[in-house]
Amino acid sequence: MRRFDLFVFAFAIAILSSPVLSDLIISKLDRRIDLTTQIVRATTSLKVENTGSDLVSEVLLTIPDNQANHLAYLKATLNEGKGKSKASASVSLPVEVYHPKDAPPSLTFYSISLPKGLAKGDSLNLVVLAVYTHILEPFPQKISQADIQLLLFQDSAHYLSPYPVKAQTLTVKLPDARTESYTKLENTKLQGSELKYGPYENLPPFSYLPVVVHFENNQPFAVAKELVREIEISHWGNVQITEHYSLVHGGAQSKGEFSRLDYQSRPYVRGASAFRRLVAKLPPRAHSVYYRDEIGNISTSSLWGDSKKTELEIEPRYPMFGGWKTEFTIGYGLPLKDFLFGLDGKRFLNITFGSPMNELVVNTLFVKVVLPEGSKEILASVPFPVKQWQEIKVSHLDVAGRPVVVLEKSNVVPEHNEYFQVYYKFCSLSMFREPLMLVSGFFLLFVAYIIYMRADLSISKSSASYLAKLQWEEVQATVQQLHKIVSRCLSAHDKLEASLPDLSRTGDVQACKATRKSVDSLLKELSKELKPLVAFLQSSPQASQIFPKVEELVAKERDLQERLVAKHTTVVDCYEKKLGGREIENRIASQQQKITALRQEIDDLMEFIDEI
Numbered sequence: 001m002r003r004f005d006l007f008v009f010a011f012a013i014a015i016l017s018s019p020v021l022s023d024l025i026i027s028k029l030d031r032r033i034d035l036t037t038q039i040v041r042a043t044t045s046l047k048v049e050n051t052g053s054d055l056v057s058e059v060l061l062t063i064p065d066n067q068a069n070h071l072a073y074l075k076a077t078l079n080e081g082k083g084k085s086k087a088s089a090s091v092s093l094p095v096e097v098y099h100p101k102d103a104p105p106s107l108t109f110y111s112i113s114l115p116k117g118l119a120k121g122d123s124l125n126l127v128v129l130a131v132y133t134h135i136l137e138p139f140p141q142k143i144s145q146a147d148i149q150l151l152l153f154q155d156s157a158h159y160l161s162p163y164p165v166k167a168q169t170l171t172v173k174l175p176d177a178r179t180e181s182y183t184k185l186e187n188t189k190l191q192g193s194e195l196k197y198g199p200y201e202n203l204p205p206f207s208y209l210p211v212v213v214h215f216e217n218n219q220p221f222a223v224a225k226e227l228v229r230e231i232e233i234s235h236w237g238n239v240q241i242t243e244h245y246s247l248v249h250g251g252a253q254s255k256g257e258f259s260r261l262d263y264q265s266r267p268y269v270r271g272a273s274a275f276r277r278l279v280a281k282l283p284p285r286a287h288s289v290y291y292r293d294e295i296g297n298i299s300t301s302s303l304w305g306d307s308k309k310t311e312l313e314i315e316p317r318y319p320m321f322g323g324w325k326t327e328f329t330i331g332y333g334l335p336l337k338d339f340l341f342g343l344d345g346k347r348f349l350n351i352t353f354g355s356p357m358n359e360l361v362v363n364t365l366f367v368k369v370v371l372p373e374g375s376k377e378i379l380a381s382v383p384f385p386v387k388q389w390q391e392i393k394v395s396h397l398d399v400a401g402r403p404v405v406v407l408e409k410s411n412v413v414p415e416h417n418e419y420f421q422v423y424y425k426f427c428s429l430s431m432f433r434e435p436l437m438l439v440s441g442f443f444l445l446f447v448a449y450i451i452y453m454r455a456d457l458s459i460s461k462s463s464a465s466y467l468a469k470l471q472w473e474e475v476q477a478t479v480q481q482l483h484k485i486v487s488r489c490l491s492a493h494d495k496l497e498a499s500l501p502d503l504s505r506t507g508d509v510q511a512c513k514a515t516r517k518s519v520d521s522l523l524k525e526l527s528k529e530l531k532p533l534v535a536f537l538q539s540s541p542q543a544s545q546i547f548p549k550v551e552e553l554v555a556k557e558r559d560l561q562e563r564l565v566a567k568h569t570t571v572v573d574c575y576e577k578k579l580g581g582r583e584i585e586n587r588i589a590s591q592q593q594k595i596t597a598l599r600q601e602i603d604d605l606m607e608f609i610d611e612i
């Protein structure tokens, strides 16, 4: 069976020549792997000893690639406080991927930097937490409604290390349920829900002894394929959080028909692997909590809380079986003073990064922090690597839009729920811009009314912000018009493309050429119409943020246009020369790739511009 085909380690047992490997040994090691949820956590406590004479400043870890590919989180802490002293402090240490010379294949190395070198004869205690996702393999892969979910987990009974290990144990914590089978070696014990391997003594570096556990686990395998968390700061006292979930049951796929009757009569037997509810732990003092999907508000949610947290229990409209999907949004408000602070004339938001849902795996997380309009010198500080960029969000009454910091991270687990900060500068006066705009708007209306009644004079729209708003509306209208014209260009492209399959069907070269001619002249006309719009946006200071995107869109559209016409010409020529279909394909293959990529980029830009 493929599944049991364990990853084979072709270790080049060439002794690594790196000096850090030389004289460390692990004198004692205990490893604990928790398999009770969909997220696998391996906690390793190791005592590292320097038996050489050189100072050592790094400790290396090795993880086989088949596990490293699923690694979501890795943290090493140093337990200080010698011997029995209770006042031991733990310090978190920097960990980095490391590329040793002549590394054995199929292994990923990580290097832990020690705060101070480990001298000859000294030892220290490390605790390493590794968190993995999507590493438990459902087996069988497909189950029916009434089946339980069985999973496979593979690892090594011996700790895989570049150093010799004097004494070690492994404990695998299983859910309180059935254990189908497990690899039995010497010193293997299953006690209740704990499977123990070892102790093993005096093993050389890179010892590896594969083990497989096959066990029942009906925990909710809730996976957010995508989660967009929007955190909007209003200086009027509120932080509004909106979270859009696109959720799937990531466990064994369900097969066969779903019988609601069966399920309703005995839900825990007839739907053991399904999950019915999810719990989100919100911060204390969360208010105005809602839970809705595309149909509307979902009432099957309950909320309770104390001074430390607020818990929201939500129930999707249907029980979730393996492979089933659902989309929903939860939203809540938080008091601003709990999350926004001031420092050296700057302000900063300090809030947790990940999803508040229990034991959720997030494949791709976007955290969008929407700052008040007029915020400047924006800087995000996140305790782990993320992709980040800035956007603008424009809602009604905004003049130039709100700056948005977007943070993107893949493979997110609850351990990523650490605090992160967004620093920014903000001039308090601009806080009054919106109300001022409203007030001055009404005031102007009022004045206008009086003037109109009394003197029939034209309205003086002199308020700067009122003018700014008008200008912004003009920009918006122009962008919309531009969007429309580019859409027409795109449908002209489609028409041109559609004429090629027609050609191969009917063989009517003249009709095909005629189409090209008419599309060509339509595109020329549209490009004339675009010119003044682009020029206006270029000259308008209000459009300075979006103009680069507009410019990019127009340039890409023109590029695509030229490539499509060139491709069309090539195909028609080939057809006239009576070349075969395969030959024609070959001639346009590279062109076609660029066309597809360009079209995708244009579609993305169009979507972006549509939201302005």
Ligand SMILES: *[C@@H]1O[C@H](CO)[C@@H](O)[C@H](O)[C@H]1NC(C)=O
Binding pocket: 288, 289, 290, 292, 296, 297
């Ligand atoms: C849904 O609930 C929210 C918050 O309670 C409320 O503001 C909104 O009006 C509700 N929407 C519908 C469609 O009932």
Ligand SMILES: *[C@@H]1O[C@H](CO)[C@@H](O)[C@H](O)[C@H]1NC(C)=O
Binding pocket: 350, 351, 419, 421
């Ligand atoms: C953010 O808040 C947490 C929890 O209140 C606190 O421990 C941490 O020190 C804060 N971070 C900063 C930079 O203020």
